[in-house]
Amino acid sequence: MSAANDLERLRGSFAYAIDFALPGMLHAALVRSPHPHAEIVAIDLSQALSDSSVVAVATGADLAGLDPLQGVVVRDQPLLALGKVRYAGEPVVAVVARDAASAARAAARVAVRWRLLPPVPTMAAALAADAPALFDREAPEHFPKGPGAEAWREPARNILWRFRFRSGNPDHAFARAGHVFTDTYRFSRMSHLPIEPLCAVARWGGAAAEVWCNNQDPFLLRADLARIFALPEAAIRVHALPAGGGFGAKSYPKHEALCLLLSRLARAPVRLALSWDEMMLTLSQHAAEVTLTTAVSADGVLLARRGLLRLDGGAYADASVVVCEKGTYRSLPGPYRWHAVESLGEVVRTTTVPAGSFRGFGGPQACFAGERQIDAIARRLGFDPVAFRKRNLLRPGEAPWAGETPMDSDLEDGLDAVAERIGWKAPPPAGKGRGVAVGMKDGGGFSRRSLAVVKLARDGSALVLSGIADLGQGHERVAATIVAEVLGIDQSCVRLAPIDTDRTPHDQGTHASVGAAMVGLAIRRAAETVRERLLALAADVVDEASGPVMLEAGTIRRGNVTLSIPALFDRAFSPQGSELIGEGEARNPFDASAPLGSRCGFWMPSFAAAEVSVDPETGRLAVERLVVATDAGHALDHAGCRAQTEGGAVQGLAQALVEALAFDEDGRLANGTPLGYRMPSMLDLPPVFETITLEHGMGPGPHGAKGLGEHAVLAVAAAIANAAADACGVEIDALPLSPEAILFGRARVDEGGTG
Amino acid sequence: MLEPTERITFDLDGRPVTTTVPTRRLLIDLLRDEFGCSGVRAGCDAGLCGACTVLVDGVPGTACLMLAVEADGRRITTIHGLAGPDGALHPIQHAFLEERALQCGSCTPGMVLLAAALLAECPDPDEATIRSWMSAALCRCGGGEAILRAVRRAAERMRAGQ
Numbered sequence: 001m002s003a004a005n006d007l008e009r010l011r012g013s014f015a016y017a018i019d020f021a022l023p024g025m026l027h028a029a030l031v032r033s034p035h036p037h038a039e040i041v042a043i044d045l046s047q048a049l050s051d052s053s054v055v056a057v058a059t060g061a062d063l064a065g066l067d068p069l070q071g072v073v074v075r076d077q078p079l080l081a082l083g084k085v086r087y088a089g090e091p092v093v094a095v096v097a098r099d100a101a102s103a104a105r106a107a108a109r110v111a112v113r114w115r116l117l118p119p120v121p122t123m124a125a126a127l128a129a130d131a132p133a134l135f136d137r138e139a140p141e142h143f144p145k146g147p148g149a150e151a152w153r154e155p156a157r158n159i160l161w162r163f164r165f166r167s168g169n170p171d172h173a174f175a176r177a178g179h180v181f182t183d184t185y186r187f188s189r190m191s192h193l194p195i196e197p198l199c200a201v202a203r204w205g206g207a208a209a210e211v212w213c214n215n216q217d218p219f220l221l222r223a224d225l226a227r228i229f230a231l232p233e234a235a236i237r238v239h240a241l242p243a244g245g246g247f248g249a250k251s252y253p254k255h256e257a258l259c260l261l262l263s264r265l266a267r268a269p270v271r272l273a274l275s276w277d278e279m280m281l282t283l284s285q286h287a288a289e290v291t292l293t294t295a296v297s298a299d300g301v302l303l304a305r306r307g308l309l310r311l312d313g314g315a316y317a318d319a320s321v322v323v324c325e326k327g328t329y330r331s332l333p334g335p336y337r338w339h340a341v342e343s344l345g346e347v348v349r350t351t352t353v354p355a356g357s358f359r360g361f362g363g364p365q366a367c368f369a370g371e372r373q374i375d376a377i378a379r380r381l382g383f384d385p386v387a388f389r390k391r392n393l394l395r396p397g398e399a400p401w402a403g404e405t406p407m408d409s410d411l412e413d414g415l416d417a418v419a420e421r422i423g424w425k426a427p428p429p430a431g432k433g434r435g436v437a438v439g440m441k442d443g444g445g446f447s448r449r450s451l452a453v454v455k456l457a458r459d460g461s462a463l464v465l466s467g468i469a470d471l472g473q474g475h476e477r478v479a480a481t482i483v484a485e486v487l488g489i490d491q492s493c494v495r496l497a498p499i500d501t502d503r504t505p506h507d508q509g510t511h512a513s514v515g516a517a518m519v520g521l522a523i524r525r526a527a528e529t530v531r532e533r534l535l536a537l538a539a540d541v542v543d544e545a546s547g548p549v550m551l552e553a554g555t556i557r558r559g560n561v562t563l564s565i566p567a568l569f570d571r572a573f574s575p576q577g578s579e580l581i582g583e584g585e586a587r588n589p590f591d592a593s594a595p596l597g598s599r600c601g602f603w604m605p606s607f608a609a610a611e612v613s614v615d616p617e618t619g620r621l622a623v624e625r626l627v628v629a630t631d632a633g634h635a636l637d638h639a640g641c642r643a644q645t646e647g648g649a650v651q652g653l654a655q656a657l658v659e660a661l662a663f664d665e666d667g668r669l670a671n672g673t674p675l676g677y678r679m680p681s682m683l684d685l686p687p688v689f690e691t692i693t694l695e696h697g698m699g700p701g702p703h704g705a706k707g708l709g710e711h712a713v714l715a716v717a718a719a720i721a722n723a724a725a726d727a728c729g730v731e732i733d734a735l736p737l738s739p740e741a742i743l744f745g746r747a748r749v750d751e752g753g754t755g
Numbered sequence: 756m757l758e759p760t761e762r763i764t765f766d767l768d769g770r771p772v773t774t775t776v777p778t779r780r781l782l783i784d785l786l787r788d789e790f791g792c793s794g795v796r797a798g799c800d801a802g803l804c805g806a807c808t809v810l811v812d813g814v815p816g817t818a819c820l821m822l823a824v825e826a827d828g829r830r831i832t833t834i835h836g837l838a839g840p841d842g843a844l845h846p847i848q849h850a851f852l853e854e855r856a857l858q859c860g861s862c863t864p865g866m867v868l869l870a871a872a873l874l875a876e877c878p879d880p881d882e883a884t885i886r887s888w889m890s891a892a893l894c895r896c897g898g899g900e901a902i903l904r905a906v907r908r909a910a911e912r913m914r915a916g917q
Contacts, residue, residue: 003852009860010848010867012794012834019793195798195806195861195895244796244861245895276799472859472896639855643898647858650897674799681890682899689900 005476017214017241018199026055028262028272029103031093031110033085036119036351036667047109048095053102056266058094067228070253077316079258086134086315087351088668089281096266121667123312123348126158133157134349147403149595160313160347161321165329167401168340170304178298181377185369186734187288188660191280196244199273200256204264209236214243216250216469217509222501224253240499246471248357249283252319280672285358286311290369300383302392304340307332309366313347318356320347327362334370335411335440335605336392352667360713363441371437371718386419403593405600408698409631414607417692421627422609433727436609439714443513443707444601448588451505452522456530458577460554460565461493467507468515474640475515479523481636482702486527488554513707516636520701521586529582541572602699606630606711608719614728619739621724629692633699633706645691645712652716654680660736763827768836776823783807783818794834794864805892808865809833815872834864847871850909858896865892870906878914
């Protein structure tokens, strides 16, 4: 198993983006707004400019001549505030100096005069009748999509986006229902906080504008930089350097364009590296409020679900539109068979940190609510929660509705696997509770195209060029496994090349768990092309024998003649060597019959079972056992699959128990420091923590592989909440499950309420 | 204004080094920028995440909270000093590789050094001790369980003298 990069990581010599430097590089620091909502009256730079080490300063005025707004689908976030700030922490001024400490010192001397505006700290405040508008409203715009789906931009004040999907006839299904349940759930938001923050070095001028960064979307970034600076894409070169984690924080363009602007102003390379505190002010997960109305037949068959997924998008769009559509369409209905579904999603603007990509992409919010309610319904109707789910889960090959990819996992098998490991059939020990959950999300991207190139050298070693960014997810090993198998060479002879948009073939970005399945397929096809060319070359060169040419274990065979790859190269190209190059492509095509315009690449279910105890005095919840299963389709790298599943599960555990951004009454981040924001450590891991990698073999990737990046996080918080509800008879409806929430919930039950 | 400096001598990964540093310079910056110890990973800058963990006379400390002058007269061990002189992995590094106890690798040098300090002090730690000790650093990839497996495996190996 190829482990070259892991060896470097272990030795401490692996080079990350944060380690990158250019000679003569200057350093930037940002001045951020202390106010959640304010107009900028005046900016006084005189004190900052009096520092002899300061080289350049930029404000919103320096964005003139640029197309300076960023965002996915909706572009509304300026590189620096333009006249107004919409959250506390928004960058207002950038200072460039000879060293980072001087830049920070000068930034602290920038004085801004403000005219304060009323903050809009919560979704409720944003939707109130007298709420101030965060943006001057444009006319609402309606976007018809595929069958049953449509969207609106700015349908109402402070609502950035509304998406609706309808399948079947909900009115008819609800009319037949034996039971109808309506429940509302609230989901708190986490900060990604990868250990390595966002970091970019930019150099303006020369033949190309060049950026070295840890952004995971080098080609989306190249296109965005081209638009912002009115340059041809070919005049921009992005190097996506290895990143120290991401979890969504490094997806879609962030501060790279600002860094490039600063380089242009300073006429030198500039580095802009954020701190952890600043990362917490740059992007967060979406807080959510989810209301579900679910119709069930008298005998326990799910009939229809109406859902509203309301996401707190914060001040700017970032990726909220796509998070909303994906979560609403693909995760809100969950993994069940419905006669009718009506899913509504909304992104509400507030004067808080912008929300965007976070592992699971709308799935964790929808799955927490969906699986809490399914559990609550089972218990209210007196059904066993596992048996109730199994009765209603989609079966392999069964599409959730017309125009969508049929289920490509055995959901009952997955649920059985975790239920069996937790010992579901026997009652839990006294004082403990158990819960299960099934998470559901799509993977593989949206009308996606991935390209890959494999280059085989004379010595039989291979280089893979692929645009999947290295965030620590193990793509190198997956690529090596695939190429080694096709070419019959050792995995240690396969290397993944660094990403350079001048040389790497295009990819639409490291999203939607595409690495193993979609990009893996492109890599496999590229390797197969090399293989075909190798065989054709041998057929041409080996003329002393006849018959078919074979490639076995890296050796060419034709009749009784065998040749090594180097020997074949020498006969064909002379000992000076050459290369055989193959290209591969994987597509998830447009499809007019699909509600979102293309079917999902594959389904990513996850299964969790938890056993918890609750201290009746303090309300403290302890997860004593946690079992999480994911379907890898086919495990290309077993240890890597386990790592992804454990990592996602720990993020779900953190969501359930400890991690939550807190905001004060004006919407300022109240725990926005590493010491104030609680993160899980080894002491938070359950004493018994098991993961299971299922291989149902129905994915689109090599040998039926699926992506595995996002599954595990989906089901864990709900399983723990369901176990907590089982343990203390409280209807848990919000995260995180703090001792206070448990105690207050218990108090409500004791007072005779329903929890 | 001339910045006050101090001349310091310390043992860095087994070799004596002498340098003159501004008194307010952080140890992490000295190690990364002057001595090229890129394995002293920068993280939270608040002594919390443990990515910049080094051993000071064998005791773990976070280099982001130490002044460079505090290294004077001490023995500083970074991840670069852990492998053998021939480049062979330390048994703890080997166990991390076997258990795939690393994803992005940002926490890895700190975790490996923490484990080295633990097993030097306590060759046969119980589970509660391992968890408590290793909680001094954070793995944001959620790889804690694999790290625990690696520490247990390394402890076994090292006790067996392998």
